[in-house]
Amino acid sequence: MTEIPNPPTTLAERLQRGNLFAEKCPSRDILTHVTSRWGVLLLVALLSGTHRFSELRRKVGGISEKMLAQTLQWLESDGFVERIAYPVIPPHVEYRLTPLGQEIAQKVESLADWIEVNLPDILAAKRQKAE
Amino acid sequence: MTEIPNPPTTLAERLQRGNLFAEKCPSRDILTHVTSRWGVLLLVALLSGTHRFSELRRKVGGISEKMLAQTLQWLESDGFVERIAYPVIPPHVEYRLTPLGQEIAQKVESLADWIEVNLPDILAAKRQKAE
């Protein structure tokens, strides 16, 4: 068996792994894409399967075409979303999560779900504070 | 007939639980505070205990005082952070997570942690795509 005698956080680990508290860490960019206003909603929407551009626009209430395109491009460039374009007219493009995208989308969904479920508690706390 | 047939999800459920895909749902506001650029980092920072304003400023690399104050006010108004001010000079103010804040901060940390751990994979996928 291959032993791992090294301490929990080795130097190598620290260098490889991101550090969000560090200003210029590339993980910050990934995080801003994923946690952007529309990034969160798109990842959750795509968890239920492949969607076309227009399907996503209709599903995610309030998103503009510009931000939909831009956010999908961010997520694609980070390797979370795959874009499949069929060369037909009118255009037909499909978006779906990559394996990496599925993983992160689940984390995001768990957060989003928590908020949805606990909304009554949160709003109740806000109201109490306002008094 | 003007009657509305029974919906699949009950009316009570729809009113109590948030729906992020709906444009005007209040859960959207909570989500934007929590997933804002600095909201994420502050929640994670506060998981390790009570912090003063200036401690947070030093810990979260790159945050400005303006955004630190503003983000803390959002999180406080949502009931995730508690602010304790001691009436001394120079000022002494402490911030800590409420029970509700602890819960959501853990979700956020799990997401942040996933990104930090998987950063090498993500960057590798980006590089491959660039070829």
Added chain:
DNA sequence: GGTGTGTACTTACTATTGGTAAGTATATGT
């Protein structure tokens, strides 16, 4: 055969938000 519709975008313009730097009041240290 002219008009209207649907697709997946991009682009110019404007509104909103974020970042920077400076200001504030006051105790303590040098």
Added chain:
DNA sequence: ACATATACTTACCAATAGTAAGTACACACC
């Protein structure tokens, strides 16, 4: 007497997001 530290706020400017319109082309309709 002057610099330092605290926890902010405020004015100004830069970056980002939202709005509305444009694009190219096939198909259906009358």
